[in-house]
Amino acid sequence: MRLFLIPISTRRALIYSQPLSKQLSKNLSYIDRITKKAAETWAKWEEAESGWKKSLVKYGNRVQERIPFEEWGLKSIPPLNARRETEEARQEKRVEVLFPGNAIKPDILGELRKIATERQDLHRRRMWWSFIIAPLTAPIALIPLIPNIPFFYLAYRGWSHWRALNGSRHLEFLLNKGLLNPISMPELERFYSPRLVPSDGKTKVGETSSGTVQYIEKKDEKMLLGESDGKELGKILNAPELAVEVERAVVQVREKLESEGQLVEEIKELDAWREKEKEKARKKASK
Incomplete structure (x- = not known):
C-alpha cells in the first residue's frame, strides 16, 4: 500500500491508503468478503425504484455522509493482524507517504502520529457501545416485513469503528518501526501552491519553502480545497476513488468552520480564484 x-484546510488533513496492484490480487479475508458482499447488496438496493430498500439506501447514504472524514481515512488503512505485522517487520519495506511539502508542517511524522493516536480511544468506546447495544434491538426482528434497521445500523457502526481503530493501530505500528517514507510530491506542490501563497505573489508556483508553511501557521484556518478538487487530485495521484473522500472531507470541514465562525471571506476568495483560473484556461484554449 501507499x-x-x-x-x-490549513490545519486539517485527510489520510488515505491506496492498496497496490499486487495486494488487490490476493485472497480477501473473511471480513473483507463480508464487506464486499454488503457493498454489492447495497448497490443493488440503490437501483430499486421505490419501497423500503430505496428509502433505506436514501437515509443510509445521509448517515454515511455524517461519518467523520477522519474515520473514513483510517478505515482505508488495512487492519493490522499478526501475519501482516510479522511480514512488514521482517521485510522492512518502507511505505511511501505522498504529500505536498509546501502545505504541511515540516514535522510530517508528528502529524501522522497525531492522526494515528488521537481518535483511538473514541473508536474503541463507540465500537464496544455499538456491539453491546445491537443485540438489544433483536425484538424488532419479530415485526413482519420490517427489517431490523437499528440492529444493522449499530452493527455497521461497530464494524466501522473497529476498522478505523485497527487502521490507526496499523499506522502507529508503521511509525514505531520506522517503516514510513514521507515524500513531498512536486505535482501536489504545484497543485497547492496557488492556494497557499499570499496575494503579494512572492512565492512562485511549485516552490516549497518554510516561509510558506510559516505564513500558513500565522493565519487563521482557511479552506484549501473545494468539492470539485477531489477529481483533479485523483488524476494526479492515479487514485480516482479519492474524489469521494476529498469531497466528503471538504463538506465536513467547511461546515465545521462555518459553525465556528471562522469562514468569512475565504470561500469567496477561493471561488474568485477558481473563476480566474477558468477564464485563463478559456483564453488559452481560444488561442
Whole structure:
C-alpha cells in the first residue's frame, strides 16, 4: 500500500491508503468478503425504484455522509493482524507517504502520529457501545416485513469503528518501526501552491519553502480545497476513488468552520480564484 496525506484546510488533513496492484490480487479475508458482499447488496438496493430498500439506501447514504472524514481515512488503512505485522517487520519495506511539502508542517511524522493516536480511544468506546447495544434491538426482528434497521445500523457502526481503530493501530505500528517514507510530491506542490501563497505573489508556483508553511501557521484556518478538487487530485495521484473522500472531507470541514465562525471571506476568495483560473484556461484554449 501507499499513503496520501491531503490537506483540506490549513490545519486539517485527510489520510488515505491506496492498496497496490499486487495486494488487490490476493485472497480477501473473511471480513473483507463480508464487506464486499454488503457493498454489492447495497448497490443493488440503490437501483430499486421505490419501497423500503430505496428509502433505506436514501437515509443510509445521509448517515454515511455524517461519518467523520477522519474515520473514513483510517478505515482505508488495512487492519493490522499478526501475519501482516510479522511480514512488514521482517521485510522492512518502507511505505511511501505522498504529500505536498509546501502545505504541511515540516514535522510530517508528528502529524501522522497525531492522526494515528488521537481518535483511538473514541473508536474503541463507540465500537464496544455499538456491539453491546445491537443485540438489544433483536425484538424488532419479530415485526413482519420490517427489517431490523437499528440492529444493522449499530452493527455497521461497530464494524466501522473497529476498522478505523485497527487502521490507526496499523499506522502507529508503521511509525514505531520506522517503516514510513514521507515524500513531498512536486505535482501536489504545484497543485497547492496557488492556494497557499499570499496575494503579494512572492512565492512562485511549485516552490516549497518554510516561509510558506510559516505564513500558513500565522493565519487563521482557511479552506484549501473545494468539492470539485477531489477529481483533479485523483488524476494526479492515479487514485480516482479519492474524489469521494476529498469531497466528503471538504463538506465536513467547511461546515465545521462555518459553525465556528471562522469562514468569512475565504470561500469567496477561493471561488474568485477558481473563476480566474477558468477564464485563463478559456483564453488559452481560444488561442
